[in-house]
Amino acid sequence: MALTPQSSDAANRVLIAGAGPVGLTAALNLARRGIAVTVLEAGNKIFDDPRAGTIHPPTLEMFAESGVTDAMLARGYIVRNYQYRDRRAGVVADFDLGALADDTPYPYRLMLEQHKICAILLDKLKQYPHCEVLMEHRVASAAQDRDGVVATVETPQGPATFRGGWMIGCDGGRSQVRKSMAVDFSGFTYEERFLILSTRYDFAPHGYALTNYIADPDEWCALFKVPGHDERGDDKQGVWRVVFPVDAHSPAEEIFEERAVQRRIQNFHHKDGDYDVVHRNLYSVHQRVASCYRDGRLLLAGDAAHINNPLGGMGMNFGFHDAFNLSDKLARIILENASDNGLDLYDRQRRTVAQEYLQRQTIENKQNIEQKDPREREKFHDELRAIAADRVRLRAYLLRVAMIEGIRRANAIE
Template sequence: MEKNPVVIAGGGPVGLVTALSLARKGIDVVLLEGEADIPRDLRAGTFHPPTVEMLDSLGVGARLLEQGIKVPEWQIRDRRNGVVAQFDLGMIGDMTPHPFRLHCEQHKLSRIAYDALAQYPNVRVLFSHRCTGYTQDNEGVTVAVATPSGTEEIRASYLVGTDGARSTVRKEMGVEFEGFTWPERFLVFATPYDLREQGFTGNAYIADPDEWCAIFIQPHEGPPGIWRIAFPTKSEMSEEEILSDEFVQSRIKGFLKPEIDYEIAYRSVYRVHQRVAADFRVKRVLLAGDSAHVNNPLGGMGLNSGIHDAVNLGDKLSAVLAGEQEQDYLDRYVRQRRLTNIEYVQAITIRNKRLLEERDPLVRQERLNEMRDIAADPDKARTYLLNSSMIASVRRAQEIQ
């Protein structure tokens, strides 16, 4: 086994799960996180069945289940006509021990994984340490690190970039981040008002040419949950306008009771991308998570796909470092994870967005009728659920040699 550690750049959930996967196999790991503590990112908050299974295999699934909300049913709605289709993950209960979407903020997984790493003396987590570049040769990687006391170097066996969509590691690799950015920004806000009183399941998507939205419940201290809602906004609007009380209230009143003002717990605005790195590996440097691929949040697949990267890469990299496989075995990780991201994550999330925002009335009706037909046919619904739950994409990845 090579004596130099694997260095992981980025201490979000994907980086921490990658570290945990390697640590459990006896691999020395140094994890670099630029922030002074675990990043508290509120964007992602849905865990699909195979992801929870993978976290079970790493010994942290049970703790996440304790902190999350199980959502077995979800809806597709039309703003004017109500429920179009409702799906129950119980239909695929024979395929997974977790037939539900688990809603829980991603930073809670980060904290759980970080706590789990404490039992492994072969792991060092360095906060306020950020990868600024690297050089590599046939024997390893020299990683440049910005620290509170200046720039240092760490000699690594491999470098894994999990440092987000603006990844320094990917840029240093010279790898293109292929794809596009959606023209509109997303407004995301949360309210403690219980949408179940209006017939909503814990996750719902509302179709409308101008004001489509995505809704999902999250755990919250106090009430039984807090509801996070994502809307598109017009590209010409300023961030100040988007985040104003007037605009936020107009969005929520558009599909709930217009006569009351809603409590808003927080609000934010961000751009959304659909991109996949042209390659996930250059010799001893690899990418995972948002460093390798990003997508819109409709379907809750981005974080899940990143966790799938982490577990897949942890298995393959540990086999290489143990001398059980040659270094080219890492190319299988690239083939499996890059292809399934394109075939499933990118394709499904783009299709989900276009379903919700379709403007042509005839096309719109045709697509909504198709969803009604799928929900009404047990065989079609089962196939649809295997895709939307990401079980099909995990199986597909396993088939790729």
């Protein structure tokens, strides 16, 4: 087994497993402060399959200082209002995010695909020679002693070990780092899977906002527009993604079959002729939180620490917020000799809000959108109508769903 040179900075180097949005954010925050970072990524490139695409106001605030926000704003779509709809009755409530104008400089959502955010982060990282991003480096396990951590890594040249002072597992829902820690990942997996169909067909002339949640007792859906891309990069026309729940047991080939895809999307919104479906993706959805985000020098952030359904567009944002919180605390330990109790505080702050807020909100979002009891559904829709019509209630509601409340709650935990 090859051993990477025992560099003199190993004691303060931070190893990060995973070059997804959360790992790259942690890397950038640490590298900007002059801290040595090694990012170990299993893949040979950043995945560009359709995943998260919604960026909430606190995330835009956090990224402003590094210039990432401006780069994202230049490429994404600003969503100033979004709709909650009933599939049969139409618009239930139209939420004006402008009600947050006194709470954030970014009173809107930004739609930009996850892989483009990763590309922006990777580009920013190039200016920091003390940060290396190593592709095709799969972390097999992580171990620690009093002075540091050792990651065992599979590389194209064979197994290797990497040493550092700390390791952050940002290696997604199946995190190897988490499996190397003494923590559980309990919760549940939904029986149905989620299907994402992407089409260039423009839904805007039919009155849809750029983001729509569409309730239905039989087949709810979510519809939103992202910038889209082709081989040349951004595509001005944009792409609409339609998300449907699908039966747990149907084979993927049946779900993806062209006639079945056309039928499903035509049932949602009938149009003459076939839809131009440019991408189809099927995935399982879980609600889980790690029992602890810290085991000594091993830490978790992002999907490695918590996973949830995508209704509300919160998972990736929540991971960004973990990365900012954790990198601030690690930087204080490394640069100012602060006590490592800060890492326990990170666990308390971020794990508490993952339970109280991320899990609760996303589980409720799914229950509401699929509500089968007509009285319960109408009650909820009346509630949304009343909220949207009352500026004070609207602000309070948006503070929660735009993730501002979760940040305030986390910061209040000591």
